[in-house]
Amino acid sequence: MGTEAVGTRAAELRTRLGDLLDSANPLGHAAVLAADERAEMFAEGERVLDEFGFNSEFVPAELGGRLRRLDELIDVLRAVYRHDPCLGAGYGVSSFIAASTVWAVGSAEQRADVATLLVNNGKLAAAYNELAHGNDLPGCEVAVTPNGHGRVLNGRKEVITNAARADALVVFARTSPKPGSRSHTPVLVNPAAAPSPAVVALPRYRTDGLRGLPLAGVEFRDCPVADDQLIGEPGHGLETALRSFQVTRVVLSGMTTGLLDTALRVALRHVSSRSLYGGAAMDLPWVRAQLAAAYADLVVCETVVDVAARAVHLIPAEASLHAASAKYLVSGLVSRAVGGLAGVLGAHSYVRDGATGMFQKLVRDVKSAAIVHASRVACQQAILPQLALLARRSWHDTMPPAPELFRSGAELPHLRWDRLSVSAKGLDRLSPLVLREADRDQGDGRLGRVVADFADELRNLAEECVDLSVGQLQPSAGPRSYELVSRFVTVSAGAACLGRWRDQDPVAVAALLTRLPLNGKRRCATPAPEQTERLLAQLWQRYPSDLSH
Template sequence: MTAEAVGTRAAKLRARLGDLLDPDNPLGYASVLAADERAEMFAEGERKLDEFGLGAEFVPAELGGRLRGLDELIDVLRVVYGHDPCLGAGYGVSSFIAATNVWTAGSAEQRADVASLLLDNGKLATAYNELAHGNDLSACEVAVTSHGNGRVLNGRKEVITNAARADAFVVFARTSQKPGSRSHTPILVDPTTAPPGTVVTLPRYRTDGLRGLPLAGVEFRDHPVPDDRLIGEPGHGLETALRAFQVTRIALSGMATGLLDTALRITLRHVSRRALYGGAVINLPLIRAQLAAAYADLVVCETVADVAARAVHLTPAEASIPAASTKYLVSGLVSRALGGLAAVLGAYSYVRNGETGIFQKLVRDAKSVAIVHASRVACQQTILPQLVLLARRSWHGEATPVEELFHFGEELPELPWDRLSVSAKGIDRLTPLVLREADRDQPDVRLRRMVTDFAGELRELAGECATLPMAQLQPTAGPHSYELVSRFINVTAGAACIGRWRDRDPVYVSALLSRLPLRGKRRCAPFDEEQTERLITDMRKRYPNDLPN
């Protein structure tokens, strides 16, 4: 599908929802805030998504849906998250996370059944979590056991989106009591046809962010499990989940940038209209620098997510690295950018009414979105055991970068669910781009210095990671190992920005790279005036109705 088609679908959805910040829009901020205050899903917004047929976005095209490229899905869902993150998480993402397990390992019949459900605007729910075990799926205790001539499912899952209104569950369950990674299998459960009392919804959880999200637990009590309800080969559930995570981590990260986009619009409107010290607030140098920093963070997040989305199609066997890197990086940068914008808004960042009233909801929602599906630590733990092989096989420049990763808008091959792999086996064809670019003649002294710094950081990481002992590659490793992962993620993000924007104004590229501090530093270098004004100019083009000329 072409980039024009992607933009067209997103534009149609945006038109249905209308401008969130338009006070005359019945689906605007006043209605979204009212639903949030009631801790309810935004019902009228859900009806609009039903009319649009959002469920079709989660269904592969060969099964009658509209899912051809992950970049397309992100483009459409950014609109939803930008309007109301609770709609994004509660209406769509829950179904998509569950469905990816079926697309990854399900039978033809299961794929057809789930596709039909989503095309009819049905809802799926994912039952992974057990509070006692956190992110450790291998320790999950909800189990399928023999019972008479068949099998039954017993146990309790927690914190499930749409638990009370799901048309089907994908339940991660133990199918063997043996220790190790071959003891679990995802199970497809239909609560609408379940024998009475075998699928029991537990009381709802109340949350600070995503207040309307219908979260609850579910208890399974001798629920029958026919053979055709097991998804994939028995015992391969952990592998199925980890492969599916590669798609969902990227998708959720890309979608969540819509939230920051809206927060930036709110702030731009406010500072453009508010006067202070004899002029518009936006003309104050400090304010301009803070706006430019938040905008640069947004562009970095979008770039990293979009490159990762293309990587799933182009280098699927290596997708575990960009997937985990993207989820870790984007959640952190979105939080940082929102903090900067809150400082610009001051007291207006926490008022709960008026046009800026939606900002405080976005801040609360962002904290929840950051841990929906996987925490940042869980993403680090995906990369941690792969550090040695990555350092030895790729970080010295032997892996050839894939230029198609940066050709945004170009048609992609179908999403190869069957070629996703738990480990990249040491192959990283994105990050070593910084080594090649450091050898090129950069036209700008500032950019040349920054690219050289990124290349030097990767070389340092290669030297240190190549000899890490096994004890430092486990979840129980010390803080230093996790810090190495964080440093690597910043370098790979820098590679994505260089590859995507290197033919643009070098001042612009250097500003983006400066938002990714190296060598474990926590603070970014401040922009100079030229970088700030380049970014403000770009914002004017992107937000013509929110930022005056």
């Protein structure tokens, strides 16, 4: 079980970086940990990415880059994040987030200029965040205002990756004092071209995880803004952000799974060579169950991301649901799984050097998964306003979704940024799959019971959401509304796993679904003994070089 595309570029990059856990690799864990101790970016890793032309992965093929499909991009990013999450987050992800705004609505000249910058190993920074407002983009205070000779940009953006070393910044700015969703526009700023001191880099922020990440702020002081620096139609910045985030949230979720992949490898190497209580640690039932559970969580995350990435290409009008769901679910499951593996390693989970030294870094780095780019709450808020319409229009439909949604690696149509929509308008072709599957013979009694539970959960959600008031669908809604979103994400994830794996391995897919808790039915469960052994067999097959022989 596994959904990564195994593309040739990802394989080449893995070869260039070498095996992280190989003590003889000069780019391996010792060098990564040394950079982390110094709170610096992994310089040798950045050099390898420069030589590889890594930024070209973010540039559409028609503009001279390599970006054709999201699953391939995710595969390449995952290779970097497996090696060092800080390198993955700090080298170029901010460039992709910023560039996505330009790919979505930028002019031909802006698209060409940004493509050239990235292909030549330049860096962009996505300057959206303001500490006073967090994910509340409409509350943005950085503003473009007239000054008699044109326009100027003023204000501070903070906690921005690569703010101090970016060749250009995409700045989310207020362009009208009026409240509402038509008062903001992204602006393309070249710090080197601005008069001094119009763009001032602020001091770096120190962090617990991702210690080397170059986070800083930037202050704009009457920075001139020409007409050709405005990205897209003036006033449509919020809509542009919400659309482009649908792509970047899926990609960052896929990248994050690389961290859990490495955590599993470290844990597997440790227990496969360790003796406890007079026998092999690997033979202890609790250890086997924890390894199987973490592997199941990894497969769930990879499956959800793969289906979401394919959905962006195949059903872009519904991508707002799948992208936010993937970001919310993956960040939570990866953190949970790493915590479970920490229990397997015990005291070795916080040792800062040696064979397991990488794990304590992963424990710190994984905290960022829930907040980098968009918090889990922000993802819930992208789905929350859509619940009532989804309940009325889609959650009683038993028509099967297109099978192409689950065919990992199969051909995909061209990515159409212009077809992404802020709202799915009540359309959801994925979640109702659980209703159809509940009427089928699953070939495994345990799976049949679990699928029936998922179908009941969707029916209950439909009943509870159909009459939600406007106030219950707003960011200011109470905890119950947010819990409804969480329950929807769980059902959607279950549908993705069923669609992808049901016909291949009913025993294993039942184990995947039991890792997703259902409201009022059951808590998250460790796999049953038969499921544990099935999952472990797949785990050994995936990581043969990490077993002691």
